[in-house]
């Protein structure tokens with residue numbers, strides 16, 4: 409079997425030196441080892457044949473969607489890998505209104521799923537900042553996003569998935585049944601496995617009815633700790649926020665500069681941006697008023713955003729933080745998560761470490777679910793100092809995350825970038841179980857070797 413007999417279109421196959429640069433690096437990793445080939449299949453059959461080819465030639469395989477991953481999981485590290493890029497498998501196949509499910513191929517972009525669902529009166533809640541990421545990648549990383557506090561993560565919306573296994577066989581995992589107590593949940597095992605157990609080729613997603621109304625409010629606080637206190641207050645009020653995001657003034661300034669837009673409030677050091685949705689507009693307005701009432705003494709500004717344009721503008725400032733940062737400095741974004749009652753302590757510790765290591769950090773995050781994106785800024789540090797400070801900072805930070813009962817990644821995955829911390833922080837028996845599962849499903853360690861565990 410030859411690659412050219414599996415992928416017959418020249419524009420869907422790049423061999424050796426033809427492999428485009430974009431496959432050879434990501435935000436963290438560059439100068440990766442030589443790639444054997446990149447193949448862009450358009451069917452499950454082609455994916456299965458590519459996996460069989462890799463077995464025949466003893467090649468490692470990396471599945472790839474849109475390449476927006478930020479954990480180094482989609483980049484080649486060993487040399488001579490076969491990259492199976494599924495982004496051309498991008499058809500929305502079927503909306504079944506009776507079961508409220510949508511069948512999609514793995515290369516469909518998250519934003520396109522959201523748009524398609526909404527155009528038909530449905531709602532697909534998982535909402536990562538990277539709307540251009542693929543659903544296959546979202547499943548492989550169990551992507552979260554802004555609305556996880558109310559609606560959960562990608563895992564909660566996968567009813568069924570078709571997977572090509574390491575030997576090239578094809579299996580369907582999960583089912584349409586809402587309840588299932590029939591054996592091990594293999595579907596859930598594959599979700600978040602970062603391409604180390606199989607390649608997803610079709611997904612049946614759960615849809616919700618589209619909420620009719622939503623409204624946001626922006627709150628400004630004098631200090632970061634006032635803002636984290638407010639998050640806990642809001643969660644305890646029972647207003648069931650759809651999104652509850654926190655960002656520092658220093659963080660949003662990058663977005664303001666990049667987008668040439670000013671946030672509605674310029675007061676204080678930290679902000680909380682909240683959205684509430686539902687089918688009863690009066691109830692939503694009442695909940696926003698309750699939050700205003702409860703925080704009136706603590707906040708410097710509380711600005712409801714009933715105007716859709718203003719709301720969109722504010723959220724776009726939040727959405728563009730990362731893209732904006734890329735224009736101004738090299739950085740490393742973390743993805744730590746701690747139990748919600750430890751959120752304030754964790755975020756304030758990131759600032760203590762800033763002093764200790766003399767390394768600039770800023771924070772933003774999905775405050776409602778305890779997920780912090782701490783951003784380490786290289787600024788004008790030389791490469792050697794940056795590497796030294798980064799390591800010292802991360803050693804301390806992850807020790808604290810562990811002490812608080814947290815995890816190194818809430819939604820981006822472990823990949824290569826967090827692997828050493830993940831293995832150090834994990835319970836060794838649990839880690840050994842994961843390795844046994846990996847071996848049982850992929851005995852030749854063909855699928856994304858060297859990543860995750």
Ligand SMILES: Cc1cc2nc3c(=O)[nH]c(=O)nc-3n(C[C@H](O)[C@H](O)[C@H](O)COP(=O)(O)OP(=O)(O)OC[C@H]3O[C@@H](n4cnc5c(N)ncnc54)[C@H](O)[C@@H]3O)c2cc1C
Nearest residue numbers: 473474475476477481536537538542544545548552603608
């Ligand atoms: C600006 C920006 C904002 C972001 N915001 C968020 C956010 O809010 N929340 C969040 O969760 N993430 C966020 N991310 C991270 C990233 O977008 C997600 O991890 C996303 O799910 C990756 O999807 P992808 O299609 O780009 O996958 P890739 O980067 O191509 O791959 C990521 C991983 O998935 C595996 N994979 C991809 N497709 C398949 C498949 N079909 N079968 C098996 N394995 C597969 C790869 O092997 C790799 O391990 C952000 C990234 C950026 C750049």
